[in-house]
Amino acid sequence: MGLALIVLVLVILNFASHYTLHRVRQSIEDRVEDRLSEAAVVVSNAILKQATTILPDSLIADIEYTYDLDYLYVIHLNYARVMAIQKGDPMDSMLAYIEIDPTAEQLRALLQNQPVYLHSSGDIKTHLLFPAEFAGSNYVISIADKNSLLGSLENAGKILIFFAVLGIIIIIYVAGRFAQLVMDPFVRLRQKAEETGRFNSNADDEVSELISSYEQIINELRSKEEELVRLNRIVTKRAENLEVYNDYILRSIPTGILTFDLERNISSINRAAEELLHLTGTKCKGKSYCQILGEFADLDALLQTFFESGVPVHNMQVHIPEPGNGDRILAVSVSDLIDRDGGLIGLSLLLNDQTALLKLQDELELKRRLASLGEMSAGLAHQLRNSAAAMVGFANLISRKNTVDSPMRQNAESLLKEAREVETLVARFLDFAKPLHPVYAEFDVYQTLEEIIGLLHTVYPNVHLHLNLVASTHTLLVGDELLLKQAFSNILDNACKAVAIDGGEVTIDLMDDEGMRIHITDNGPGIPEKHHENVFTPFFSGSPSGSGLGLPLARKIITLHDGSLDFCSEDGVGTTFKITLAHQFLSETATNNNESRRQLI
Numbered sequence: 329m330g331l332a333l334i335v336l337v338l339v340i341l342n343f344a345s346h347y348t349l350h351r352v353r354q355s356i357e358d359r360v361e362d363r364l365s366e367a368a369v370v371v372s373n374a375i376l377k378q379a380t381t382i383l384p385d386s387l388i389a390d391i392e393y394t395y396d397l398d399y400l401y402v403i404h405l406n407y408a409r410v411m412a413i414q415k416g417d418p419m420d421s422m423l424a425y426i427e428i429d430p431t432a433e434q435l436r437a438l439l440q441n442q443p444v445y446l447h448s449s450g451d452i453k454t455h456l457l458f459p460a461e462f463a464g465s466n467y468v469i470s471i472a473d474k475n476s477l478l479g480s481l482e483n484a485g486k487i488l489i490f491f492a493v494l495g496i497i498i499i500i501y502v503a504g505r506f507a508q509l510v511m512d513p514f515v516r517l518r519q520k521a522e523e524t525g526r527f528n529s530n531a532d533d534e535v536s537e538l539i540s541s542y543e544q545i546i547n548e549l550r551s552k553e554e555e556l557v558r559l560n561r562i563v564t565k566r567a568e569n570l571e572v573y574n575d576y577i578l579r580s581i582p583t584g585i586l587t588f589d590l591e592r593n594i595s596s597i598n599r600a601a602e603e604l605l606h607l608t609g610t611k612c613k614g615k616s617y618c619q620i621l622g623e624f625a626d627l628d629a630l631l632q633t634f635f636e637s638g639v640p641v642h643n644m645q646v647h648i649p650e651p652g653n654g655d656r657i658l659a660v661s662v663s664d665l666i667d668r669d670g671g672l673i674g675l676s677l678l679l680n681d682q683t684a685l686l687k688l689q690d691e692l693e694l695k696r697r698l699a700s701l702g703e704m705s706a707g708l709a710h711q712l713r714n715s716a717a718a719m720v721g722f723a724n725l726i727s728r729k730n731t732v733d734s735p736m737r738q739n740a741e742s743l744l745k746e747a748r749e750v751e752t753l754v755a756r757f758l759d760f761a762k763p764l765h766p767v768y769a770e771f772d773v774y775q776t777l778e779e780i781i782g783l784l785h786t787v788y789p790n791v792h793l794h795l796n797l798v799a800s801t802h803t804l805l806v807g808d809e810l811l812l813k814q815a816f817s818n819i820l821d822n823a824c825k826a827v828a829i830d831g832g833e834v835t836i837d838l839m840d841d842e843g844m845r846i847h848i849t850d851n852g853p854g855i856p857e858k859h860h861e862n863v864f865t866p867f868f869s870g871s872p873s874g875s876g877l878g879l880p881l882a883r884k885i886i887t888l889h890d891g892s893l894d895f896c897s898e899d900g901v902g903t904t905f906k907i908t909l910a911h912q913f914l915s916e917t918a919t920n921n922n923e924s925r926r927q928l929i
Contacts (some may be wrong), residue, residue: 360454360473361445367395368443368458368469375402375462398453398472405438405459405466413439430457438468517542584658584679587665592617592635595674604658604679605648624648627660631677634662645682657683691887697866719747766808766888773812773844774803777836780817788824790831798839805844805909807889815885818878819848819893819905826852826903846907855897863895 370391375381381402388400413435434444438459446455458469578585584601588594594612602608605624612620621627626646634641641662647655658679665674723744730737774797781793797803805812823834827850837847855863866880883893890910897903 356475357447357454360475361456363395364397364445364454364456364471364473365443365458367391367397367400367471368456368460370395371400371402371469371471372458372460375460375467381462381467396473398474399470401470402460403468403470405468410439410466582681584677584681586677586679587674588617588677589674590672592675594620601677601679604656604681627658630660631662634675640664643680656681657686687892694864694883694887716747720744723747766811768806768808770804770806771809772803773805773846774838776809776813777816777838777846780813780820781836783817784820784824788828791824791828792831792833793820793824793836794833795836796838798837802840803838807909808885811885812889815882815893816846816907818882819907822878823848823850823852823903823905826850844909846909847904848907849902849904851902854899854901854903855895856899860897864893 371383374383374387374391378384378387381404383402391397392400430444430446434446435457437444438457441459443459444457446457447453452474453472454475455470455472458471460467460469578596578598581598582600584604585596585598586594586601587596593614593616597607597612605621607620617631618628621631624646627648630641630644630646641660643659643661646658646660648658650656659682660680661678663676664672665676667673723740726740727737727744730740774795777795781795784791784793820834820836826832827834830852832851835847835849837849839845839847864880864883866877886893886907886909892908893905895903895905
């Protein structure tokens with residue numbers, strides 16, 4: 329009964345599939361005929377437009393490409409061919425390329441201005457003979473289209489009949505095998521159950537006994553599965569906790585960490601890296617390193633070098649632009665990212681901010697130099713002062729024993745002048761080398777700078793000095809006014825000397841944003857690049873008459889106030905010295921000093 333039902337279903341499916349294929353084939357054939365008709369109309373219009381039946385090859389190629397044609401020809405239907413069609417005689421060789429033999433009845437439709445469609449069952453080509461008239465003569469537009477699907481559908485019906493018969497034979501064979509296969513597992517299950525001692529061969533109903541045995545096995549497996557699920561939950565929770573813990577570690581450490589996948593897209597970025605590079609992690613993940621790190625020229629060049637050589641990079645210094653605050657110096661390490669099996673899964677980028685460390689090293693170097701200078705200052709000053717005192721004594725003695733017009737007295741006065749200059753230099757040196765003990769008090773920086781400018785106007789009358797208050801309403805500062813005034817004077821004096829010859833300009837910009845900042849800019853010749861590293865070195869001076877102690881002393885005073893002094897210079901353009909002083913530190917220091925004074929009182 330089941331076999332008969334299956335055969336009946338196959339017959340119904342075969343009939344339904346034949347009908348469906350017929351409808352699909354008819355639909356495709358209609359679309360092909362419509363497309364060929366449209367192409368023929370386009371060719372006919374082109375003949376009328378071009379006023380010739382010999383169309384350009386480019387136009388024919390364009391029509392063939394647009395309508396996906398196999399070929400396109402325009403045939404002159406002369407009198408001999410018309411008569412041959414009417415009589416049913418064989419056509420000449422002009423129609424031989426049609427690749428199908430049309431009947432005389434089909435060709436007679438052309439004489440009645442009716443298109444002729446030619447298609448053989450199973451053939452992938454459909455031909456169209458389309459009548460056209462030009463300049464009083466009749467023509468036939470012959471075009472063809474290849475459609476493998478149409479030919480395949482026409483052959484599919486025959487194939488379906490073959491497979492339907494083959495399917496019935498197979499079903500009869502499978503039905504017999506199915507009965508054997510159904511019983512075979514049951515027999516094997518019974519044997520296994522007997523081997524494990526879970527089957528009673530004396531039971532009246534062997535099927536029920538077998539089902540009962542396997543239900544027991546399933547219950548045991550289910551209980552073990554529940555235990556495995558419980559253990560899996562524990563392992564999963566531990567893994568999640570470990571992942572969260574690792575994320576906390578990455579977010580907490582000060583080292584910036586970025587990871588990239590094999591396509592060099594950013595996989596992860598921790599908070600320290602976001603702060604160092606001023607990035608947002610959610611906007612970076614999944615994007616190429618070129619899009620995110622391309623704006624950092626040094627970092628991008630370092631990565632390019634690593635990609636080309638494949639050699640790991642360890643603690644290479646790069647400069648990252650810091651908006652409005654110079655450059656940030658980072659120690660960068662780049663290495664491959666390896667999984668537990670040793671496979672390459674990407675690369676890691678480590679960033680360590682060394683800006684503060686390098687600044688501290690510079691300050692320590694400066695203090696070391698100052699300490700060395702202080703050790704030798706006592707002996708040197710004593711010796712120089714003794715020599716200068718002897719020179720002054722002898723010069724005064726010679727001067728008294730000679731008249732005013734005497735050459736000897738003039739030489740003595742010159743010697744006396746040089747000795748006094750040596751004494752002045754020693755005094756300046758001692759000022760620089762001796763420890764400074766600032767007395768903190770609140771004072772107006774703007775007023776102090778005005779006083780210094782007033783004094784400089786008398787010394788350098790041809791220099792134009794400008795003091796600007798830039799976006800600031802607070803000019804009060806807590807610090808040692810005398811020491812800071814000396815530091816400002818030394819820097820401004822150097823700037824005036826640089827522009828004094830040509831009568832240039834010196835601009836002082838006073839700003840109060842994130843601390844007190846003072847920029848002193850001149851339009852002088854600038855400091856040569858080869859001298860940049862020695863600007864703050866004691867006794868180094870770019871001026872023949874300079875002592876080389878003004879800028880080092882200014883830096884010492886500003887550093888004592890927990891500030892910073894830096895500069896930028898360009899040959900032929902000018903130099904800018906940048907002073908930064910922190911309000912909070914100075915206020916706290918002043919409070920501590922005042923508290924100490926109260927305790928002493």
